[in-house]
Amino acid sequence: MILVVDFGGQSNQLIARKVRDLKVYCEVVPFNKALNSIEEKKPTGIIFTGGANSIYEEKAPKIEKEVFECGIPILALDYGTQLMVQALGGKVKKVDRIEFGEVNLNIEESVLFKNIENGNVVWINNVDIIEELPEGFKSTASTKNSKIVAMENIEKNLFGFQFHPEVNNSKYGKDMLANFVYGVCGEKADWTMANYAKTAIDDIKKKVGDGKVLLALSGGVDSSVTAALLSKAIGNKLTCIFVDHGFMRKNEGDEVEEAFKDSGMNFIRVNAEDRFLNKLKGITDPEEKRKAIGEEFIRVFEDEGRKIKSVDYLAQGTIYPDIIESGVGDGAVIKSHHNVGGLPDVVDFKDLVEPLKMLFKDEVRELGRELGLPNYLVDRQPFPGPGLGIRVIGEITKDKLDILRDADYIFREELEKAGLSKDINQYFAVLTNNRTVGVKEDIRTYDYTLALRAVETTDFMTAEWSRIPYEILDKVSRRIVDEVEHINRIVYDITSKPPATIEWE
Known part of the structure; x- marks a missing residue:
């Protein structure tokens, strides 16, 4: 197995998921449990995540030096690389201007860059940069603005990237991870x-x-x-x-009962x-x-x-x-x-x-x-355990739930009619706790604002907001305001994950 040591980066799950895409088992552990986890789980390789901190911050995460001496290959990313450099005697310095976004990678010979095209695009986000490498390390890649964005110590099987191979913006990122997991750690693709x-x-x-x-x-x-x-x-x-x-979507309780009551399992519904x-x-x-x-x-x-x-x-x-x-x-x-x-x-x-x-x-x-469940069941959209309880902002009441159920049903119905339900991975409505002034049938209203949320994703760890055509959003908005009482304003959430989560609460 590969152990992912988390230093508070946003992509801890994404790194683990990318390793599992290679059909190799992987787990995530917090940095302060790393040494114990290594001793207990005996991984074949370790990956350090990035993190939100600068290495110079007082409360920046640290790790025991023994981790670097355990003889297990380590690939450090972003903050993890800076931590490795500092822990092993190199120097890291703050930068006046943060290097952020897509950059071209100038690579040198390295086991991690085997069959990787020189000049390929990677995603970088540096608060600190490497000024001086630790003893025994050599630089293996640079960018226009940074002399050292990848390093390695082949003798000790220690590697570091100042960029993020796990994100889709890094063109050959998965291949680089494969070179580490297969080529350095000797893993086999048997996690099925x-x-x-x-x-x-x-x-x-x-x-x-x-x-x-x-x-x-x-x-x-x-x-x-x-x-x-x-x-x-x-x-x-x-x-x-x-x-x-009582926090289910419209008609959903009855649909669940219908799907499972004759399945041969002992099934009990509790209202x-x-x-x-x-x-x-x-x-x-x-x-x-x-x-x-x-x-x-x-x-x-x-x-x-x-x-x-x-x-x-x-x-x-x-x-x-x-x-x-x-x-x-x-x-x-x-x-x-x-x-x-x-x-x-x-x-x-x-x-x-x-x-x-x-x-x-x-x-x-x-x-x-694999277990033989039908596609319509296993491809169903995620629905949180607390249900609409976390899609009603503020105190939950029966009236608010009923308002949300009707509005959410219209949103989902129109997306299905438009043939977008398979392209959008998750979509739903949120009843905010905000009330605004409106006009309906020439009468002043003071009612709820409803938010619509739709995202596209492959793994639900990161997500992009969906670009639903304006004419469909317009139709949804008109129908909800016309057909659902106590809603007089519709807004559309155009925030991706991160920085937002998919759910509002």
Whole structure:
């Protein structure tokens, strides 16, 4: 396996995903757990991420020097490279003008540049630059403005890039990573979902034994794939509980029930809208919302588990980005996920079963196909566990949810009619807490502003806002204002990820 050591960069998940695209297993660990993780996991290679800090900042992340002496190949990126230089006796200096964006790379002979075209474009974002290399290193690439943007010490298998090979702007970035993973670390391309399915099924059987499992089934991609995997592993010892918390999209609760009630699984629907609304009364902070929803989920499952009796395990469709973004393991918290950081400490189950917790979204889809699930299910758009609860800004009420459901339905319907639903990877409406003045039928209104969000992405770790044609946006806007009460203004979110997240909360 390859270990990605995270120094707070925005692309920690993207680096790991690119390595997995090479069919090599990879995990992300925070910088302050690096040495312990290396000793425990024994990786064949290590990649340092970039970071938001300057190496000279007082609270800039550091790492034990022993990491460089463990004999394992290391590829450092951006901040990670500057850290390597400083730790090993070189010099880094601040720059007056930040080098940012696409630049042409002038390369010299290096194992990492094997079969790479000279002058190719890479993406760079430097706050500090290398002034003097550590002993034993040589420069292997430069740009117009920087003499050293790549370095290596072949004897110690230490490498550094001052640019970002993981982003799509770097033309041969994936090939450079492949040269490190295959050529330097000696890895083989054997990380496949077929192998993962076999291992996961065996692990579930060993863990569960004769016990019974409750699964939180939302009908989304993650929980559906989890259901299929658990069903193959333990059969009728699995009970799927669909909690309709009242935060589903229009007609979605009934659609989920229709899809799974005759599937051969033990399926239970719990209508808990009033319970969740009461729990969230007066809460406006998005993190508190997520945690409250997560805790109430567990309480519902405990109640249903007592009715079934002798339930031992709670299963969840937790995936790897949920864990990373929730800051588990001292990582930086981007947002708490209801099935990770939001879980209370005390539950009435022996343990959790989370067979997807080391997979990225596109790997989950691939696993679903491997398990025989239909494409319409595995290709379904992501829908957050808290549902519309985090698409209603401010306090959640039944009236606000109903307004959002109707508006969101129109937006999705018009995109499907226009044939754009397959080109846009995720699209939805957000009911903001802002009210503005408008005019409807010659009468002054003071109603909600609705935001529309649509993004295009391959991995959901980075995303570009979708350029929906104006005439379609115009039609959507007119329909929503005409057909949905209490909305008098529509705005379109044109922010990519990063700096924004896909969801607003």
